[in-house]
Amino acid sequence: xxxxxxxxxxxxxxxxxxxxxxxxxxxxxxxxxxxxxxxxxxxxxxxxxxxxxxxxxxxxxxxxxxxxxxxxxxxxxxxxxxxxxxxxxxxxxxxxxxxxxxxxxxxxxxxxxxxxxxxxxxxxxxxxxxxxxxxxxxxxxxxxxxxxxxxxxxxxxxxxxxxxxxxxxxxxxxxxxxxxxxxxxxxxxxxxxxxxxxxxxxxxxxxxxxxxxxxxxxxxxxxxxxxxxxxxxxxxxxxxxxxxxxxxxxxxxxxxxxxxxxxxxxxxxxxxxxxxxxxxxxxxxxxxxx
Numbered sequence: 001x002x003x004x005x006x007x008x009x010x011x012x013x014x015x016x017x018x019x020x021x022x023x024x025x026x027x028x029x030x031x032x033x034x035x036x037x038x039x040x041x042x043x044x045x046x047x048x049x050x051x052x053x054x055x056x057x058x059x060x061x062x063x064x065x066x067x068x069x070x071x072x073x074x075x076x077x078x079x080x081x082x083x084x085x086x087x088x089x090x091x092x093x094x095x096x097x098x099x100x101x102x103x104x105x106x107x108x109x110x111x112x113x114x115x116x117x118x119x120x121x122x123x124x125x126x127x128x129x130x131x132x133x134x135x136x137x138x139x140x141x142x143x144x145x146x147x148x149x150x151x152x153x154x155x156x157x158x159x160x161x162x163x164x165x166x167x168x169x170x171x172x173x174x175x176x177x178x179x180x181x182x183x184x185x186x187x188x189x190x191x192x193x194x195x196x197x198x199x200x201x202x203x204x205x206x207x208x209x210x211x212x213x214x215x216x217x218x219x220x221x222x223x224x225x226x227x228x229x230x231x232x233x234x235x236x237x238x239x240x241x242x243x244x245x246x247x248x249x250x251x252x253x254x255x256x257x258x259x260x261x262x263x264x265x266x267x268x269x270x271x272x273x274x275x276x277x278x279x280x281x282x283x284x285x286x287x288x289x290x
Contacts, residue, residue: 055256063256067093072240092245093264099240101268103158103230107165108219114170115215118177123203128178135174143168144232151237161233168229169222176218180211213287216280220273227269 017025041054055063069084071077072092088094121128121135147164154160184207192202234243242265249257280287 052253052255055259059256060259063254064260067091067257067260072096072245093261096240096242096245096261097264097268099238100230100234100242103161103165103233103241104226106158107162107169107226107230110162110166111170111173111219114166114173115177118174119181119203119208119211121174122178122181122184123207124199132178135171135178139171139175143229147232147236156237161230161238164233165226165229169226172225173218173222177211177215180214180218181207184210213280213284216276220276223269223272223276227265 037054038057041056044051044054045056052059068091069087070092071090072095117131117135121131143164146167147160150160150163150167154163188206188210189202192206197206230241231243231246234241235247238244242261246258246261249255249261
């Protein structure tokens with residue numbers, strides 16, 4: 001029998017909120033943030049109706065419309081009477097999202113070898129002895145300090161930005177995978193060898209399968225650093241991309257464009273995180289994270 005809700009339950013450790021409470025509470029801070037922004041915007045526009053630092057709702061709607069349906073300054077304009085799909089496909093938001101998304105996905109794919117390196121370091125002792133100290137040292141190098149070198153080696157085109165993302169995240173991902181794989185009980189590995197398993201069987205069919213859910217969680221936690229290095233590269237040397245547009249709008253005080261772009265980037269990362277969590281649940285239903 002369900003007991004009545006008591007205000008003291010809000011500070012209790014053992015209480016579990018109902019699904020309705022969970023769904024409702026999850027939106028409260030969003031509503032508070034929107035309300036505070038609206039109040040601050042109204043106050044600033046009372047002092048200065050032309051204020052652009054904290055755009056009003058009307059300015060934000062116009063900025064979103066310009067970003068989602070307007071062509072970039074460097075491209076030819078699209079007919080205002082063209083179909084919505086055509087206008088959106090030629091808009092600066094779509095163009096910048098495609099450019100940044102391509103760089104992001106390529107870097108993500110190139111991080112797969114980092115997972116395998118960390119796995120091999122944990123499973124094969126001689127390989128671990130060879131690489132561990134170097135990876136720990138390399139992880140302490142500030143990736144942004146390598147940006148001038150990357151520009152010299154790769155030029156200012158795509159590969160310098162992708163290399164910055166990979167170099168910035170790969171050492172952390174290698175060490176995460178190494179530590180996760182090292183936590184597999186030694187007894188399981190010994191048991192696998194008694195069942196005539198080979199070295200690669202143990203590495204890929206015992207250790208990797210067991211730690212893959214935690215590795216996916218590690219990738220999730222590294223999405224934001226990956227985007228951070230992408231933005232650093234695009235803001236310094238790029239002709240398109242989400243960060244390039246934000247930097248360009250900053251020169252014109254275009255907060256009505258910058259804020260929607262910032263929220264759009266956050267939404268994309270949120271969706272990527274949700275997809276990884278969904279994939280983890282589907283592939284590893286047995287995994288129950290702490």
